[in-house]
Amino acid sequence: MGDLLANLYPWTKAMHVVSVIAWMAGLFYLPRLFVYHAERVAVGSEGDKLFQEMERKLLRLIMNPAMIATWVFGLMLVFTPGIVDWSEVWPWTKAAGVLGMTWFHHWLGYRRKEFASGANTRSGRTYRIMNELPTLFLLVIVFSVIVKF
Numbered sequence: 214m215g216d217l218l219a220n221l222y223p224w225t226k227a228m229h230v231v232s233v234i235a236w237m238a239g240l241f242y243l244p245r246l247f248v249y250h251a252e253r254v255a256v257g258s259e260g261d262k263l264f265q266e267m268e269r270k271l272l273r274l275i276m277n278p279a280m281i282a283t284w285v286f287g288l289m290l291v292f293t294p295g296i297v298d299w300s301e302v303w304p305w306t307k308a309a310g311v312l313g314m315t316w317f318h319h320w321l322g323y324r325r326k327e328f329a330s331g332a333n334t335r336s337g338r339t340y341r342i343m344n345e346l347p348t349l350f351l352l353v354i355v356f357s358v359i360v361k362f
C-alpha cells in the first residue's frame with residue numbers, strides 16, 4: 214500500500230490541488246451570493262428563487278464534491294510514506310486550518326438552508342465579514358504546507 218501511494222504521489226498531489234481550487238472558488242463565491250441575497254432580494258420573489266437555485270447548485274454540484282475530493286486526496290498524501298512528520302509544527306497548523314475551512318463549509322450549508330426556507334436572519338454585513346474567513350484559513354494552510362515551519 215505504501216509503495217502504491219509513493220508511486221502515485223505526484224498525481225495525488227496534483228488532484229489534491231485541483232480539488233482545493235474548485236472548493237475554494239465556492240467558499241469565496243457562496244458568501245458573496247449571500248450578501249446580495251440578504252441585501253437586495255425580497256423573500257418569496259422571483260429573485261429569491263433564482264438565488265436559492267444558484268446557491269443550492271453551487272453547494273451540491275461543486276462545493277460538496279470538491280470538499281470530499283480534497284479530503285480524500287489530502288488523506289492519501291498523509292498516508293504516503295515520508296510526506297508528513299507529525300513531530301514538526303506545520304502538519305498541525307495545516308490541520309487546524311483545514312478543520313476551520315471544513316467548519317466554514319458547513320456553516321455556509323446551514324445558512325443556505327435558512328435562505329431556502331425564507332428564514333435568513335443575518336445581514337449582508339455579517340456575510341461580508343464571514344467572507345474574509347476562508348482567506349485567513351487559506352493563508353494558514355498554504356504557509357504551513359509550503360514554508361513548512
Ligand code: HEM
Nearest residue numbers: 230233283284287288290291296297311314351354358359
Ligand atoms: C482536507 C484535508 C486536507 C488534508 C488531509 C491535506 C493534506 C495534505 C498533505 C499531506 C500534503 C502534502 C504535503 C507535501 O507533499 O509535502 C498537501 C499538499 C497541499 N495541500 Fe493539502 N490537505 C488538505 C486540505 C487542503 C486545503 C483546504 C488546502 C488549501 C486551501 C490545501 C492546500 C495544499 C497545497 C497547495 C498543497 C501542495 C503543497 C506543495 O506544493 O508541496 N490542502 N496537503
